[in-house]
Amino acid sequence: MPSNDSTLDARIRESFAKQGLMQTLGATIVEVAPGAVTIALAASPSISQQHGFVHAGAVASIADTAAGYAALTLMPPTAGVLTVEFKINLMAPAKGDTILARGRVVKSGRTITVSQTEVVAVSSGEEKTVALLVATMMCIEGRAGIAN
Amino acid sequence: MPSNDSTLDARIRESFAKQGLMQTLGATIVEVAPGAVTIALAASPSISQQHGFVHAGAVASIADTAAGYAALTLMPPTAGVLTVEFKINLMAPAKGDTILARGRVVKSGRTITVSQTEVVAVSSGEEKTVALLVATMMCIEGRAGIAN
Amino acid sequence: MPSNDSTLDARIRESFAKQGLMQTLGATIVEVAPGAVTIALAASPSISQQHGFVHAGAVASIADTAAGYAALTLMPPTAGVLTVEFKINLMAPAKGDTILARGRVVKSGRTITVSQTEVVAVSSGEEKTVALLVATMMCIEGRAGIAN
Amino acid sequence: MPSNDSTLDARIRESFAKQGLMQTLGATIVEVAPGAVTIALAASPSISQQHGFVHAGAVASIADTAAGYAALTLMPPTAGVLTVEFKINLMAPAKGDTILARGRVVKSGRTITVSQTEVVAVSSGEEKTVALLVATMMCIEGRAGIAN
Numbered sequence: 001m002p003s004n005d006s007t008l009d010a011r012i013r014e015s016f017a018k019q020g021l022m023q024t025l026g027a028t029i030v031e032v033a034p035g036a037v038t039i040a041l042a043a044s045p046s047i048s049q050q051h052g053f054v055h056a057g058a059v060a061s062i063a064d065t066a067a068g069y070a071a072l073t074l075m076p077p078t079a080g081v082l083t084v085e086f087k088i089n090l091m092a093p094a095k096g097d098t099i100l101a102r103g104r105v106v107k108s109g110r111t112i113t114v115s116q117t118e119v120v121a122v123s124s125g126e127e128k129t130v131a132l133l134v135a136t137m138m139c140i141e142g143r144a145g146i147a148n
Numbered sequence: 149m150p151s152n153d154s155t156l157d158a159r160i161r162e163s164f165a166k167q168g169l170m171q172t173l174g175a176t177i178v179e180v181a182p183g184a185v186t187i188a189l190a191a192s193p194s195i196s197q198q199h200g201f202v203h204a205g206a207v208a209s210i211a212d213t214a215a216g217y218a219a220l221t222l223m224p225p226t227a228g229v230l231t232v233e234f235k236i237n238l239m240a241p242a243k244g245d246t247i248l249a250r251g252r253v254v255k256s257g258r259t260i261t262v263s264q265t266e267v268v269a270v271s272s273g274e275e276k277t278v279a280l281l282v283a284t285m286m287c288i289e290g291r292a293g294i295a296n
Numbered sequence: 297m298p299s300n301d302s303t304l305d306a307r308i309r310e311s312f313a314k315q316g317l318m319q320t321l322g323a324t325i326v327e328v329a330p331g332a333v334t335i336a337l338a339a340s341p342s343i344s345q346q347h348g349f350v351h352a353g354a355v356a357s358i359a360d361t362a363a364g365y366a367a368l369t370l371m372p373p374t375a376g377v378l379t380v381e382f383k384i385n386l387m388a389p390a391k392g393d394t395i396l397a398r399g400r401v402v403k404s405g406r407t408i409t410v411s412q413t414e415v416v417a418v419s420s421g422e423e424k425t426v427a428l429l430v431a432t433m434m435c436i437e438g439r440a441g442i443a444n
Numbered sequence: 445m446p447s448n449d450s451t452l453d454a455r456i457r458e459s460f461a462k463q464g465l466m467q468t469l470g471a472t473i474v475e476v477a478p479g480a481v482t483i484a485l486a487a488s489p490s491i492s493q494q495h496g497f498v499h500a501g502a503v504a505s506i507a508d509t510a511a512g513y514a515a516l517t518l519m520p521p522t523a524g525v526l527t528v529e530f531k532i533n534l535m536a537p538a539k540g541d542t543i544l545a546r547g548r549v550v551k552s553g554r555t556i557t558v559s560q561t562e563v564v565a566v567s568s569g570e571e572k573t574v575a576l577l578v579a580t581m582m583c584i585e586g587r588a589g590i591a592n
Contacts, residue, residue: 020196021203024172048168051294055169056231057209064205083204084556085580087235087383087531089410089430091403106428107387111555112528112582114385114428132402132410134385134430136529136580138556146199232408233432235383235531237558237578239551254576255535259407260380260434262533262576280550280558282533282578284381284432286408316492317499320468344464347590351465352527353505360501379500383531442495 008032011077012069015148019065027062029069035105037069040098043121054094056131059101059119063088063133066103067115071137072148074108079139080146084112086135094130096121106134113137156180159225160217163296167213175210177217183253185217188246191269202242204279207249207267211236211281214251215263219285220296222256227287228294232260234283242278244269254282261285304328307373308365311444315361323358325365331401333365336394339417350390352427355397355415359384359429362399363411367433368444370404375435376442380408382431390426392417402430409433452476455521456513459592463509471506473513479549481513484542487565498538500575503545503563507532507577510547511559515581516592518552523583524590528556530579538574540565550578557581 009032016022016029022039025047031038039062041047041054049055064086072081103117119131140146157180164170164177170187173195179186187210189195189202197203212234220229251265267279288294305328312318312325318335321343326334335358337343337350345351360382368377399413415427436442453476460466460473466483469491474482483506485491485498493499508530516525547561563575584590 015198018196018198019203020193021206024194045168046172048166050163050166050296051228055167055209055213056234057205057212058169060208060212060234061203061205064208065203080199082241083238085235085237085529086204086208087233087430089233089402089432090231091405091410093230106385107425109387114387116428129403132412132430134383134428136385148198233381235578237550237580239553239558254533255573257535262535264576277551280560280578282531282576284533311494314492314494315499316489317502320490341464342468344462346459346462346592347524351463351505351509352530353501353508354465356504356508356530357499357501360504361499376495378537379534381531381533382500382504383529385529386527389526444494 008073011148012037012073021061022065025058025061032073034073035070037066037073037103039066039101042098043096054099056090059094059099059131060088062099062101063117063119063131064135066101067117067133067135068137070103070105070115071113074105075139078147079141080148082138082140084136084138086133088131088133090131092128092130094121096123098122111139156221159296160185160221169209170213173206173209180221182221183218185214185221185251187214187249190246191244202247204238207242207247207279208236210249211265211267211279212283214249215265215281215283216285218251218253219261219263222253223287226295227289228296230286230288230294232284232286234281236279236281238279240276240278242269244271246270259287304369307444308333308369317357318361321354321357328369330369331366333362333369333399335362335397338394339392350395352386355390355395355427356384358395358397359413359415359427360431362397363413363429363431364433366399366401367409367411370401371435374443375437376444378434378436378442380432380434382429384427384429386427388424388426390417392419394418407435452517455592456481456517465505466509469502469505478517479514481510481517481547483510483545486542487540498543500534503538503543503575504532506545507561507563507575508579510545511561511577511579512581514547514549515557515559518549519583522591523585524592526582526584526590528580528582530577532575532577534575536572536574538565540567542566555583
């Protein structure tokens with residue numbers, strides 16, 4: 001039974017708040033919907049690579065998180081989600097004011113869910129696609145320490 | 149001509165120091181050799197995911213950086229490196245005292261270099277493999293803003 | 297200058313006809329458009345894996361080919377295309393009458409193009425998504441033996 | 445309990461023989477050991493791409509199969525294996541007399557196994573690495589139609 005219940009938004013945000021990395025990077029949840037989660041990250045020198053662009057690792061971090069929570073929205077309320085693997089293509093330098101990672105479920109399964117995240121850089125209100133992530137997520141139930 | 153000259157170590161460390169993300173995460177360069185770079189990251193709540201493990205994004209960030217610099221060590225001294233894409237398998241929860249990302253070049257080419265990073269978690273001196281990253285790196289020469 | 301000229305369709309089909317593997321598998325080109333190529337494969341025991349489904353390798357073969365030709369449609373008429381890497385998620389067993397691989401360009405660049413292929417299995421006219429491939433393609437010009 | 449019993453070799457070869465695609469391509473099993481399987485493919489025009497090299501899809505097919513059977517060697521005797529996803533880097537044109545895919549298990553788990561395959565082209569007895577595949581394999585037990 002998917003968890004597109006009234007508490008979905010609260011559960012995802014509560015879980016997100018526990019992610020120390022997201023706070024450290026300055027990332028925030030923008031939107032939660034069944035099968036789709038968007039995360040935003042303000043570009044800043046503290047998340048840069050050597051040429052001043054946003055680091056591929058920071059881009060991957062929010063893209064993976066968006067993909068994982070998108071998957072979690074369609075899992076049972078008591079389940080946790082773990083990333084089995086992901087692949088990301090960096091298609092353009094990530095520069096701009098804000099980086100948006102839009103994760104959505106491509107295929108939801110009992111054990112394995114495939115999610116995809118499109119990452120765009122927003123400069124003066126204009127969007128440019130900078131990365132594409134595809135991830136394999138695993139639904140974990142009844143394992144101590146792995147929930148939501 | 150690979151850049152395994154006397155200035156190699158200094159150039160890589162200087163470039164690494166410009167990566168705001170590595171400082172923000174608390175990552176450090178452990179070793180630089182021709183075709184191989186190792187990066188360390190101390191586990192802490194500030195880089196965690198929701199279950200308390202080190203976030204896959206933080207693991208990917210140092211693994212990508214190690215893979216990129218490993219590639220750069222075999223490129224001309226004036227070249228810069230960009231990540232075209234990477235794929236990472238998270239094989240075990242990243243928990244321990246320190247996370248080590250050991251990047252090495254698998255195939256060095258004029259334009260494209262393939263690198264691989266093994267990520268291990270060190271707990272009380274014992275190592276456990278937690279992730280495997282394979283990356284496609286691109287050698288950039290003569291493009292404004294992209295060097296070292 | 298993209299090669300969406302009048303000869304585009306003929307050039308792609310001529311190149312496809314040189315692919316011994318496509319003939320061996322029984323694959324055919326269904327559609328060629330600027331930035332998009334579709335390839336079809338009739339399911340049969342000669343391309344099966346051990347459980348009787350179409351082999352992941354056969355699925356990947358047509359998906360890679362569709363992605364590569366989709367990229368080639370946007371390259372100069374004299375260019376050749378090589379697959380740098382691809383990643384494929386097998387989301388459901390590939391069983392049915394026909395397997396369709398719909399490749400399209402996600403991001404076209406001078407050297408690197410990113411393509412994505414959705415693979416569907418068609419059974420009694422009904423489609424089911426069975427795989428998703430993301431590929432990094434390289435434009436090759438002026439290298440002996442690599443054209444179209 | 446891993447299936448490194450006396451029947452291991454026979455079970456893998458029996459399963460391989462059911463793969464129509466491997467016969468169609470002309471692939472053969474060279475070696476079976478616990479955690480490692482090698483498959484060979486004779487280069488020929490019937491498995492070529494448009495420039496005359498062995499098609500990336502044929503390379504991926506034997507690499508995926510080697511990775512899958514390497515995983516299966518460490519699974520219970522009654523289990524079946526399915527490829528969840530794989531990623532392959534094509535590092536050099538696959539040309540030569542024979543293509544060898546050497547699969548080995550990187551991390552064996554109850555549900556998920558990560559395998560890696562190195563693909564080499566053999567020309568006049570000399571080997572050259574042409575591709576690297578990393579795959580996520582899933583252990584299937586008790587599902588009708590999915591065994592060995």
